[in-house]
Amino acid sequence: MSGSSRPWNMVRINQVDMKNILVTGGAGYIGSHVVQELLKRDYTVVTLDNLSKGHRGAVVGGVFVQGDCGNSMLVGELVKQHQINAVVHLAADSLVGESMTRPDKYCRNNLGNGIEFLTALVDAGVRQFILSSTAAVYGEPEYTPIDEAHPTRPVNVYGGTKLMLEQILGWYEHAYGLRFVALRYFNAAGADPGGNIGEDHNPETHLIPLVMQAALGKREKVTILGTNYPTPDGTCLRDYIHVSDLAVAHVLALEALQAGEPSAVYNLGNEQGHSVREVVDTVRRVTGRDFTVEEGPPREGDPAVLVASSRKIKDCLKWQPRYGELEEIVRTAWAWHSNHPDGYQS
Ligand SMILES: NC(=O)c1ccc[n+]([C@@H]2O[C@H](COP(=O)([O-])OP(=O)(O)OC[C@H]3O[C@@H](n4cnc5c(N)ncnc54)[C@H](O)[C@@H]3O)[C@@H](O)[C@H]2O)c1
Numbered sequence: 001m002s003g004s005s006r007p008w009n010m011v012r013i014n015q016v017d018m019k020n021i022l023v024t025g026g027a028g029y030i031g032s033h034v035v036q037e038l039l040k041r042d043y044t045v046v047t048l049d050n051l052s053k054g055h056r057g058a059v060v061g062g063v064f065v066q067g068d069c070g071n072s073m074l075v076g077e078l079v080k081q082h083q084i085n086a087v088v089h090l091a092a093d094s095l096v097g098e099s100m101t102r103p104d105k106y107c108r109n110n111l112g113n114g115i116e117f118l119t120a121l122v123d124a125g126v127r128q129f130i131l132s133s134t135a136a137v138y139g140e141p142e143y144t145p146i147d148e149a150h151p152t153r154p155v156n157v158y159g160g161t162k163l164m165l166e167q168i169l170g171w172y173e174h175a176y177g178l179r180f181v182a183l184r185y186f187n188a189a190g191a192d193p194g195g196n197i198g199e200d201h202n203p204e205t206h207l208i209p210l211v212m213q214a215a216l217g218k219r220e221k222v223t224i225l226g227t228n229y230p231t232p233d234g235t236c237l238r239d240y241i242h243v244s245d246l247a248v249a250h251v252l253a254l255e256a257l258q259a260g261e262p263s264a265v266y267n268l269g270n271e272q273g274h275s276v277r278e279v280v281d282t283v284r285r286v287t288g289r290d291f292t293v294e295e296g297p298p299r300e301g302d303p304a305v306l307v308a309s310s311r312k313i314k315d316c317l318k319w320q321p322r323y324g325e326l327e328e329i330v331r332t333a334w335a336w337h338s339n340h341p342d343g344y345q346s
C-alpha cells in the first residue's frame with residue numbers, strides 16, 4: 001500500500017493506557033524473560049507466539065495467543081481488543097548456521113512475516129516498536145569493541161534479515177511515524193534466577209546449553225567449532241549477556257519511546273569477549289563435572305570475534321547489567337538446566 005493511501009496521521013493513537021504491550025515470540029527463551037519483567041512492572045501483556053520453537057509453559061502470565069505474527073487479521077484484532085500501545089517483536093528464526101542452508105526460511109519468517117506484522121500494526125494505529133536485533137548485523141568486526149557506528153556487513157543470512165528489518169523500520173518511521181528501538185543483542189545466556197524459566201531449544205545449537213547438557217550426561221560430548229581463528233586460543237570470542245539484563249533493557253527502551261524519545265539503535269553486551277574454550281572451562285568449574293570435548297571444523301557464517309560496546313545504552317537509557325561476569329551467568333544457567341534437565345518437559 002502506498003503512503004498516500006495510508007492515512008497514518010488520522011489513525012487514532014491510543015494514549016489512554018500506555019501499558020498494554022504485545023510481545024511476539026514471548027514463549028521463547030528471551031521473550032519469556034521479557035514478558036516476566038513487563039509483568040513485574042505492572043504492564044498488561046499479550047503474548048503472541050506460534051509455538052514453532054517456544055513453550056506455552058514459558059509464559060508466566062498475561063494473555064497468551066497461539067498464532068503467527070504474519071497473520072495481519074489476527075494482529076489487527078489483538079491490537080483493537082487489547083488496546084495495544086506498543087510492541088516488542090522477538091518472533092523470528094535465529095540460528096546462524098541454519099540460515100546459511102535455509103535462506104528461504106529466514107527470508108519468509110523474519111522478513112515476510114515481519115513486514116506483514118509491521119504493516120498490520122501501523123494500520124491498527126500502533127506507533128511504538130521494539131525490535132530484537134542482533135550483533136550478527138555487523139559481520140566480521142573492523143574494530144572491537146563494536147559500537148553502533150560500526151559498519152553493518154552481515155556475513156550470514158540471519159544477520160542480513162535483521163538488518164533489513166531495521167532498515168524497513170526506518171522507512172515506516174518516515175512514512176507512518178512509527179518510532180522504534182532496535183536492540184542489537186550479543187549472545188544471550190543464563191536463566192532467570194527465580195528458576196522457573198530458562199533456555200530450552202529443540203534442536204539446541206547454542207554453546208552454553210550444549211555444554212550444560214554434556215555436563216548433565218545428556219550429550220556425549222561438546223564439539224569446539226573451529227580452533228584456527230585469529231584469537232588468543234584459536235576459538236571464537238563472544239560477548240555473553242544475561243537474559244534478565246536483556247529483559248530490563250526492553251523495559252527501558254519502551255519507557256524511552258513512551259516518553260517521546262526518538263528512534264534509536266543500541267548494542268547490548270557485557271563488553272567482554274570469552275572464547276569457546278573459556279566457556280567450557282567455566283562450565284567445568286561451576287558444575288564440578290567433567291565431560292568430553294572434541295575439536296571440529298568451523299561453522300559457516302561464524303565471525304571470529306563479537307564483543308560489544310554498550311556505552312550508548314548505558315549513557316542514554318541508564319541501563320546497567322546485574323550479571324557482568326561469565327561465571328555468574330553460567331551459574332544461573334546451571335541452576336535452570338540441573339533442575340530442568342528436560343527443559344519445560346521436566
Ligand atoms: N538467543 C540469542 O543469543 C539472540 C541474540 C541476538 C538476537 N536474538 C533475537 O532475539 C529473539 C528471540 O531469540 P530467542 O533466542 O529467544 O529465540 P526463541 O526461538 O527461543 O524464541 C523465538 C520465539 O518466536 C516464536 N516465533 C517464531 N516465528 C514466529 C512467528 N512467525 N509468529 C509467532 N511466533 C513466532 C517461536 O515459537 C519462539 O517462541 C529473536 O528475534 C532472535 O533473533 C537472539
Ligand SMILES: O=c1ccn([C@@H]2O[C@H](COP(=O)(O)OP(=O)(O)O[C@H]3O[C@H](CO)[C@H](O)[C@H](O)[C@H]3O)[C@@H](O)[C@H]2O)c(=O)[nH]1
Pocket residue numbers: 094095096133134135136185186187188205206207208210222223224225226236237238276299302306
Ligand atoms: O556446539 C557448539 C556450538 C557453538 N560453538 C561456538 O560457540 C560460539 C557461540 O555460538 P552460539 O551458537 O551459542 O551463538 P552464536 O554466536 O552463533 O549466535 C548467537 O548470537 C548471535 C549474536 O552474537 C545471534 O544473534 C544469534 O541469534 C545467537 O544465536 C560460536 O563461536 C560457535 O562457533 C561451538 O564451538 N560448539
